[in-house]
Amino acid sequence: xxxxxxxxxxxxxxxxxxxxxxxxxxxxxxxxxxxxxxxxxxxxxxxxxxxxxxxxxxxxxxxxxxxxxxxxxxxxxxxxxxxxxxxxxxxxxxxxxxxxxxxxxxxxxxxxxxxxxxxxxxxxxxxxxxxxxxxxxxxxxxxxxxxxxxxxxxxxxxxxxxxxxxxxxxxxxxxxxxxxxxxxxxxxxxxxxxxxxxxxxxxxxxxxxxxxxxxxxxxxxxxxxxxxxxxxxxxxxxxxxxxx
Amino acid sequence: xxxxxxxxxxxxxxxxxxxxxxxxxxxxxxxxxxxxxxxxxxxxxxxxxxxxxxxxxxxxxxxxxxxxxxxxxxxxxxxxxxxxxxxxxxxxxxxxxxxxxxxxxxxxxxxxxxxxxxxxxxxxxxxxxxxxxxxxxxxxxxxxxxxxxxxxxxxxxxxxxxxxxxxxxxxxxxxxxxxxxxxxxxxxxxxxxxxxxxxxxxxxxxxxxxxxxxxxxxxxxxxxxxxxxxxxxxxxxxxxxxxxxxxxxxxxxxxxxxxxxxxxxxxxxxxxxxxxxxxxxxxxxxxxxxxxxxxxxxxxxxxxxxxxxxxxxxxxxxxxxxxxxxxxxxxxxxxxxxxxxxxxxxxxxxxxxxxxxxxxxxxxxxxxxxxxxxxxxxxxxxxxxxxxxxxxxxxxxxxxxxxxxxxxxxx
Ligand SMILES: Nc1ncnc2c1ncn2[C@@H]1O[C@H](COP(=O)(O)OP(=O)(O)OP(=O)(O)O)[C@@H](O)[C@H]1O
Ligand SMILES: [Mg+2]
Numbered sequence: 001x002x003x004x005x006x007x008x009x010x011x012x013x014x015x016x017x018x019x020x021x022x023x024x025x026x027x028x029x030x031x032x033x034x035x036x037x038x039x040x041x042x043x044x045x046x047x048x049x050x051x052x053x054x055x056x057x058x059x060x061x062x063x064x065x066x067x068x069x070x071x072x073x074x075x076x077x078x079x080x081x082x083x084x085x086x087x088x089x090x091x092x093x094x095x096x097x098x099x100x101x102x103x104x105x106x107x108x109x110x111x112x113x114x115x116x117x118x119x120x121x122x123x124x125x126x127x128x129x130x131x132x133x134x135x136x137x138x139x140x141x142x143x144x145x146x147x148x149x150x151x152x153x154x155x156x157x158x159x160x161x162x163x164x165x166x167x168x169x170x171x172x173x174x175x176x177x178x179x180x181x182x183x184x185x186x187x188x189x190x191x192x193x194x195x196x197x198x199x200x201x202x203x204x205x206x207x208x209x210x211x212x213x214x215x216x217x218x219x220x221x222x223x224x225x226x227x228x229x230x231x232x233x234x235x236x237x238x239x240x241x242x243x244x
Numbered sequence: 245x246x247x248x249x250x251x252x253x254x255x256x257x258x259x260x261x262x263x264x265x266x267x268x269x270x271x272x273x274x275x276x277x278x279x280x281x282x283x284x285x286x287x288x289x290x291x292x293x294x295x296x297x298x299x300x301x302x303x304x305x306x307x308x309x310x311x312x313x314x315x316x317x318x319x320x321x322x323x324x325x326x327x328x329x330x331x332x333x334x335x336x337x338x339x340x341x342x343x344x345x346x347x348x349x350x351x352x353x354x355x356x357x358x359x360x361x362x363x364x365x366x367x368x369x370x371x372x373x374x375x376x377x378x379x380x381x382x383x384x385x386x387x388x389x390x391x392x393x394x395x396x397x398x399x400x401x402x403x404x405x406x407x408x409x410x411x412x413x414x415x416x417x418x419x420x421x422x423x424x425x426x427x428x429x430x431x432x433x434x435x436x437x438x439x440x441x442x443x444x445x446x447x448x449x450x451x452x453x454x455x456x457x458x459x460x461x462x463x464x465x466x467x468x469x470x471x472x473x474x475x476x477x478x479x480x481x482x483x484x485x486x487x488x489x490x491x492x493x494x495x496x497x498x499x500x501x502x503x504x505x506x507x508x509x510x511x512x513x514x515x516x517x518x519x520x521x522x523x524x525x526x527x528x529x530x531x532x533x534x535x536x537x538x539x540x541x542x543x544x545x546x547x548x549x550x551x552x553x554x555x556x557x558x559x560x561x562x563x564x565x566x567x568x569x570x571x572x573x574x575x576x577x578x579x580x581x582x583x584x585x586x587x588x589x590x591x592x593x594x595x596x597x598x599x600x601x602x603x604x605x606x607x608x609x610x611x612x613x614x615x616x617x618x619x620x621x622x623x624x625x626x627x628x629x630x631x632x633x634x635x636x637x638x639x640x641x642x643x644x645x646x647x648x649x650x651x652x653x654x655x
Contacts, residue, residue, distance in 0.1 A: 054649055057567070059566075059567055059648045059649045059652065060648075060649040079571065079572055080571045080572070080573070083566065083569050083570060083571040083572075083574075084569065084571075086566070086567060086568065086569045086648075087568065087569020088569070092567055094652075098560075098563075098564045098567070098652065099564075100561055100564060100565075101561070102261070102262070102265050103261075111565070111568055112568040112569055114254050115568065115569040115570050115571070115574060116569070117247060117250050119250075159568070163569075
C-alpha cells in the first residue's frame with residue numbers, strides 16, 4: 001500500500017532581514033507528509049519550529065522553495081484562495097489558544113463555519129458535536145476567561161476539528177498546561193489519529209514526542225533528522241489490529 | 245449573490261455583537277451623528293410644523309384676497325411725510341372697481357388708544373375697527389353671540405367682538421355677552437366672542453377686540469383722517485392682474501401722483517406672502533443643511549478615529565479570524581457593516597431625540613405641533629449610512645489588509 005502524500009516541501013527557506021543583516025529562520029527544508037501521519041516536530045528554542053508550522057498553515061509564506069498542498073503549489077494562490085485553504089484544509093491549534101475573547105465556546109467553534117457559508121442552525125449543530133467530542137458539552141455558553149487552560153485548549157481543538165480539515169497543526173498545544181491536562185489532550189490526539197486524522201505537533205516534551213509515529217528534529221533552521229518512532233508505530237498498529 | 249447576502253447577514257450579526265458588547269463606547273462613538281441628526285430633526289420638525297400651520301392660515305385667507313396698505317419710502321419717512329389710505333380711497337375702490345367683493349376697510353388703534361378696561365381691571369390689546377365683511381376675509385367667526393352688521397356700522401353702535409383671550413385678560417366673570425368693556429375711555433357692549441385660534445410665533449392670535457369701522461373712526465376723533473388698510477376678494481382669480489392694475493390706476497389718480505412718482509401704496513396678495521414665506525423656509529433649510537453637513541462630517545471623523553483605534557485593539561482577533569479562513573472581503577465587510585450599523589443606530593437615536601426636542605420646543609413656545617416629514621427621516625438615515633460607509637472604509641481596509649501572521653503576533 002503506497003502512502004498518499006498530502007504535503008510536499010522542496011528546498012523551503014524563510015529569510016528575515018534584520019536591519020542590514022540577513023537571517024535564515026529556515027533553510028533547505030525538504031519534507032513529505034502523508035495521509036494519517038502523526039508527526040512531532042522537536043528542536044531547541046529558536047530552531048524554526050513555529051516558523052515551519054506557520055508556513056504549513058498558510059499563515060506565512062516561504063521566501064524560497066516550493067510548497068505543494070494536495071498537489072497545488074500554494075505560491076500560485078491569491079489571498080482569497082489561501083483563506084479558503086486555511087478554512088478547509090487546515091486546523092491550527094496555538095500554544096496560547098487564540099480564542100475570540102468575547103465569544104462563547106460555542107460561538108468560537110462556530111466561527112470557521114461562517115467562512116464556509118454554512119447556515120446558523122447547521123453551524124450550531126456541528127459545533128455542538130465538536131464540543132461534545134472534546135467533552136465540553138456543559139461549557140458551551142462560557143466565554144474563554146470563564147474556562148480553565150485545558151478547557152480553552154479543548155475549545156481550540158474543537159474549533160480546529162469542526163471544519164474536518166485535511167491536516168491538524170498544533171504548535172506546542174500543551175505548552176501552557178499541566179501534566180495531567182497534557183495527558184488528556186494527547187489522548188485526544190491519539191484518538192484522532194486512530195480515526196484517520198493527519199497531525200503535526202510541535203513539542204518540547206519527550207513524552208509527547210514518543211507518542212508520535214514520526215519525529216522531525218530541527219536545528220538552526222535546518223532539518224536534522226526525520227525518523228519513524230518504531231515503538232509507538234508498532235503499538236498503534238497492534239491497537240489497530242486489536243480494533244479489527 | 246446569495247453568498248453576499250449571507251456575508252452581509254453574518255457581518256450584521258457580528259457588528260451587533262461588537263457594538264452592544266461595548267455599549268457605552270459605541271454610544272460615545274456615534275454621539276456626533278446623534279447630535280447632528282437630533283439638531284436637524286428638531287429644527288426641521290419645528291419649522292415644518294410651523295410652515296404647515298402658516299400655509300393652512302393662508303389657505304384660510306383665500307388666495308384670491310388682496311391687501312392694500314399705504315407705503316412711505318424711507319427717505320420720505322425721515323422727512324416726516326406719511327402716505328395714507330383714506331376712507332375715500334376705500335369708497336372709490338368699492339364702487340369703481342368691477343369684479344371684486346367683500347371690500348373691507350380696517351383701522352387699527354395703537355398706544356393709549358388701545359387701552360381696555362373692565363371693572364377696575366385694565367390692559368391693552370389690538371383694537372381693530374372694521375366692517376362685517378372682515379370675518380369672511382380673515383375667517384374670524386363668532387363662536388358665541390354675533391358679529392356686527394351693516395346697521396351697527398351705519399349707526400356707529402358701541403358694540404364689540406372679543407378675541408377669546410380678552411376674557412381671561414380682563415378677568416371677565418360670567419357670560420361676557422351683554423356686558424360692557426371700556427375701550428379708549430368709552431363703553432362697548434360685547435355682542436360676540438370669536439373662535440379660538442391659538443398662538444403663532446409665540447404670538448397670541450386671540451388677543452384682539454373688533455369694533456365697527458365707523459364707530460372706531462369717530463372714536464379716533466375727526467381731527468385727522470386715519471390711515472386704513474383695505475382688503476378685498478377677487479371674484480374671478482384669473483382677473484387678478486387686471487384688478488390690481490385697475491386699483492393701482494385708481495389710487496394713483498386719487499393721490500394725484502405724477503407720472504414718474506412711485507406708488508405710495510402696496511398691493512399684496514396672500515399668494516405673494518406665501519411665496520415670501522416659502523422662500524424664507526427654503527433658505528433656512530439650506531443654511532441648516534450646511535450646518536448639519538459640517539456636524540455630520542465632524543461626527544464621521546469621530547467615528548473613523550474610534551474605528552481605527554478599535555481595529556488596532558482587535559488586531560489579534562482579526563488575525564484569529566484570518567487563521568480560521570476569513571477572507572479580506574469578509575473582514576472588510578464586517579468592519580464596514582459595523583460602521584454603518586453604528587451610524588444608523590446613531591441616526592435612529594438622533595431622530596427620536598430630535599423629535600422629542602422639537603415637540604418640547606413647540607409646546608414650550610406655543611408654536612404649532614412639530615412634524616417630521618418623511619424626506620427628513622429618509623435623508624437622516626441616508627446621510628448616516630453614507631457617513632458610515634465613507635468614514636468606515638479606511639478602518640475597514642486597514643483591518644482587511646492585515647497580514648495573518650503579523651496580526652496573530654501583535655501584542
Ligand atoms: N518576524 C520575525 N522577524 C525576524 N526574525 C524572526 C521573526 N520570527 C521569527 N524570527 C526568528 O526566527 C527564528 C525561529 O523562530 P521560531 O519562532 O520558529 O522558533 P521556535 O523553534 O518556534 O522556538 P520556540 O521553541 O521558542 O517556540 C528565531 O531565531 C526568531 O528570532
Ligand atoms: Mg515556537
